[in-house]
Amino acid sequence: MINDSWEKENRSLQKPPQSDLLLGDTEHRSGVYLGVHEHSSTGSTKEETDCGGFWRGVMMSRGIIVYGQDANLNLEKAYETVINHIIGTTSSEETKRHILANTYPNFMRIEIAPEKSEISINETREIIWFLSQKPTLNRGMAVLIDRAEKMSKSAANSILKTLEELPENSIIVMTTNRLPSILPTIRSRCIKVYAKNKRPSAFECPDVSDYIEHSIPNIGKDYIRNIIDLINSGYKGIPNFAKQNAEKAEDFLGVLSAYYSHVSIRNENYSAAEKTLKLQNLAFQLRTAFPDRQNAIIAASIMCS
Numbered sequence: 001m002i003n004d005s006w007e008k009e010n011r012s013l014q015k016p017p018q019s020d021l022l023l024g025d026t027e028h029r030s031g032v033y034l035g036v037h038e039h040s041s042t043g044s045t046k047e048e049t050d051c052g053g054f055w056r057g058v059m060m061s062r063g064i065i066v067y068g069q070d071a072n073l074n075l076e077k078a079y080e081t082v083i084n085h086i087i088g089t090t091s092s093e094e095t096k097r098h099i100l101a102n103t104y105p106n107f108m109r110i111e112i113a114p115e116k117s118e119i120s121i122n123e124t125r126e127i128i129w130f131l132s133q134k135p136t137l138n139r140g141m142a143v144l145i146d147r148a149e150k151m152s153k154s155a156a157n158s159i160l161k162t163l164e165e166l167p168e169n170s171i172i173v174m175t176t177n178r179l180p181s182i183l184p185t186i187r188s189r190c191i192k193v194y195a196k197n198k199r200p201s202a203f204e205c206p207d208v209s210d211y212i213e214h215s216i217p218n219i220g221k222d223y224i225r226n227i228i229d230l231i232n233s234g235y236k237g238i239p240n241f242a243k244q245n246a247e248k249a250e251d252f253l254g255v256l257s258a259y260y261s262h263v264s265i266r267n268e269n270y271s272a273a274e275k276t277l278k279l280q281n282l283a284f285q286l287r288t289a290f291p292d293r294q295n296a297i298i299a300a301s302i303m304c305s
Contacts, residue, residue: 065187110126145172228259278303
């Protein structure tokens with residue numbers, strides 16, 4: 001198995017490098033939403049309103065890694081990539097159904113068998129044979145390797161060579177929730193796409209707790225409700241709360257920011273919008289120059305009172 005220092009390298013997985021593409025980013029107010037943003041080296045984002053243009057850009061590499069913490073979402077986005085390569089943006093429901101069922105002749109999916117601990121070189125040899133065949137249909141060829149971090153070293157080296165010699169109009173799409181465990185030489189030859197759910201807008205999500213839960217996944221409904229109760233009480237008992245929840249200061253600021261963002265959008269409330277900006281600034285300071293987490297929580301509550 002390929003074992004890089006996963007625990008250290010994967011800490012920043014929720015914040016993909018600016019050179020990576022995002023599938024399914026946050027809300028927007030203009031253009032056609034496709035769930036795709038391209039991050040420039042300056043940190044600015046360019047929304048893709050031309051689906052064909054985005055996929056043409058992705059396919060220039062013909063090696064794509066779809067990564068993120070949610071394995072099911074990674075697989076969903078990988079299938080979207082395969083479908084767009086094979087049939088483009090045209091509607092062909094029958095072809096989509098065959099691809100999703102893994103019965104389409106121009107498509108192959110490789111995944112780790114339930115009784116095995118890795119993807120072997122024998123399975124990657126099947127990929128080489130498959131891609132060497134003439135397409136059964138007059139369309140592109142695609143291979144999907146699910147949980148590519150499970151490839152053995154020999155299998156990974158085989159895929160590396162295949163990526164360098166891909167036949168025309170063929171792509172290999174890999175999914176992983178452990179990007180650092182993929183060989184660096186494979187990563188460097190692929191476009192890396194971070195899979196992220198589209199957050200509903202404040203207008204689509206009238207309930208503030210639901211909005212916060214979608215905005216900040218894996219934070220817990222009970223914790224969100226506790227903070228909303230704290231806000232509604234006028235931050236009563238905040239010193240004790242800050243002492244007990246100091247380690248969750250960043251989560252606290254994130255919930256407050258999402259809460260006031262929802263209020264500002266739903267009610268066109270300038271004061272709430274101003275609080276959102278101040279909270280985001282405080283959250284940045286907490287990560288850089290504000291080591292006292294307990295006082296950060298208290299400072300945020302005073303700011304929003």
